[in-house]
Amino acid sequence: MSEQERRVYLHRLGCPKLDVDNDLVEGGVGQLGARLVDSSDDADTVIVSTCAFIGDAQQEAVEAMLEAVAWKELGPNRTVYVTGCMPARYRSELAKEVPEVDGWFGSGETAELLRSIDAVQADALLNETTSKPSDHPGRFNRDLEDVLAALRRVEGKTTAYLKIAEGCDRRCAYCAIPTIRGPYQSRRPGSILSEANRLLVQGVREIIVTAEEVNSWGRDLGDGSTIETLLPKLGEAVAKHDGWLRVLYTHPPLFSESFVQALADTPALVPYLDFPIEHADDRVLKAMGRGTSWDFMQRWIDLLRETIDGIALRTSVIVGHPGEGVAEFATLLKRLDAARFDRLGVFRYSSEEGTRASKKEAVSEDKAISRADEVMELALDHATDWYSARIGQKVDVLLETVEEKTLLGRSVWDAPDVDGDVLWSGEGSPGEIRRGIVTDAEPFVLHVRAAPPSMET
Ligand code: SF4
Numbered sequence: 308m309s310e311q312e313r314r315v316y317l318h319r320l321g322c323p324k325l326d327v328d329n330d331l332v333e334g335g336v337g338q339l340g341a342r343l344v345d346s347s348d349d350a351d352t353v354i355v356s357t358c359a360f361i362g363d364a365q366q367e368a369v370e371a372m373l374e375a376v377a378w379k380e381l382g383p384n385r386t387v388y389v390t391g392c393m394p395a396r397y398r399s400e401l402a403k404e405v406p407e408v409d410g411w412f413g414s415g416e417t418a419e420l421l422r423s424i425d426a427v428q429a430d431a432l433l434n435e436t437t438s439k440p441s442d443h444p445g446r447f448n449r450d451l452e453d454v455l456a457a458l459r460r461v462e463g464k465t466t467a468y469l470k471i472a473e474g475c476d477r478r479c480a481y482c483a484i485p486t487i488r489g490p491y492q493s494r495r496p497g498s499i500l501s502e503a504n505r506l507l508v509q510g511v512r513e514i515i516v517t518a519e520e521v522n523s524w525g526r527d528l529g530d531g532s533t534i535e536t537l538l539p540k541l542g543e544a545v546a547k548h549d550g551w552l553r554v555l556y557t558h559p560p561l562f563s564e565s566f567v568q569a570l571a572d573t574p575a576l577v578p579y580l581d582f583p584i585e586h587a588d589d590r591v592l593k594a595m596g597r598g599t600s601w602d603f604m605q606r607w608i609d610l611l612r613e614t615i616d617g618i619a620l621r622t623s624v625i626v627g628h629p630g631e632g633v634a635e636f637a638t639l640l641k642r643l644d645a646a647r648f649d650r651l652g653v654f655r656y657s658s659e660e661g662t663r664a665s666k667k668e669a670v671s672e673d674k675a676i677s678r679a680d681e682v683m684e685l686a687l688d689h690a691t692d693w694y695s696a697r698i699g700q701k702v703d704v705l706l707e708t709v710e711e712k713t714l715l716g717r718s719v720w721d722a723p724d725v726d727g728d729v730l731w732s733g734e735g736s737p738g739e740i741r742r743g744i745v746t747d748a749e750p751f752v753l754h755v756r757a758a759p760p761s762m763e764t
Pocket of ligand 1: 475476477478479482483484485519520558
């Protein structure tokens with residue numbers, strides 16, 4: 308690293324999976340001897356980490372890129388790099404349109420980014436010079452799997468995502484992720500378990516398993532690994548630290564009794580599961596290429612609720628997809644109302660270039676907006692009942708922050724950023740997992756008082 312210590316600002320956009328990639332970038336940049344700063348005002352290098360999943364995210368990424376380019380013009384010796392899914396999807400077009408950017412790196416090209424910052428230090432850090440780049444900018448380099456994972460620094464964080472795989476082999480008609488992130492690529496079990504232990508030793512209390520879809524994990528490794536073999540081992544590691552294990556991005560079309568049993572047999576697993584149905588009308592599920600039916604998914608909803616006591620099921624749906632007429636939407640509402648998911652999110656269909664659905668006529672934007680509103684109304688109705696029914700119940704809470712002298716946290720039923728919050732009263736401090744009693748509730752907020760010591764265990 309040059310005499311003058313480099314000061315790097317990482318502008319984070321995107322999803323939990325990209326969040327993990329960003330941790331590797333920060334860890335790597337730090338170990339190159341650069342200093343991470345909290346704003347471009349104090350930086351001489353800006354890295355913009357981008358999402359390209361849907362139009363809105365791409366818009367946000369372009370704005371952040373142009374802001375960084377404008378910042379670059381305002382001072383000498385300034386550098387701008389763009390990472391993540393925009394380069395993985397549009398590198399050649401972007402390089403032509405925004406030549407001021409000094410380098411474009413897919414989410415699987417962290418090693419190449421570090422080399423661009425300081426080739427000598429990076430080769431020393433990655434203790435090699437010649438690893439062949441991965442076959443897709445979104446896929447990680449198998450040779451560097453462990454050395455890159457070891458770069459991750461999460462001190463001071465109570466929660467960390469653990470990415471168990473990259474890419475996706477499904478072909479949902481509306482989704483560009485297989486193009487952006489490439490074919491499914493499982494991380495090796497040993498690498499995942501070592502990372503989990505490093506996170507727990509660094510003080511993380513909640514590990515959140517993530518991937519584009521977790522059910523296919525291990526199938527491409529050819530060593531008998533499956534998600535059913537991985538989760539109980541991960542749970543044991545987390546249980547040793549009295550932590551929480553949470554699973555996001557399951558893939559309902561791939562559910563099986565062995566998977567549900569593995570969830571039930573996994574120590575430290577919170578009674579919560581992300582079960583994204585995307586829709587509930589069979590004609591629309593067919594148009595989406597989901598390869599499943601409502602009856603098939605209903606079966607697992609019932610079995611999960613029978614098998615895992617007090618489980619909270621989160622789901623998300625897409626409205627306005629080509630093929631969703633008035634009748635199909637009515638079916639969606641009727642089945643959502645009957646299933647009463649504990650957490651319900653909705654997205655409006657976004658026509659994505661290169662996807663099969665983009666060649667079909669979608670529902671008008673106005674209609675999609677009003678349908679999304681109807682789903683959110685239903686979600687609020689259900690939430691009102693769900694939250695008031697929690698009053699008086701015991702609940703475990705991960706205490707996270709203090710705001711205006713109030714301890715805030717999340718219950719076992721709340722994933723970060725998408726679900727509800729807990730206002731905690733009584734003994735406790737951030738980073739602790741405590742048991743409490745729900746004293747009051749309103750939609751998306753639980754008021755919880757610390758339980759007496761006799762109830763802590
Ligand atoms: S499972 Fe479908 S929606 Fe999910 S990432 Fe894969 S292709 Fe996209």
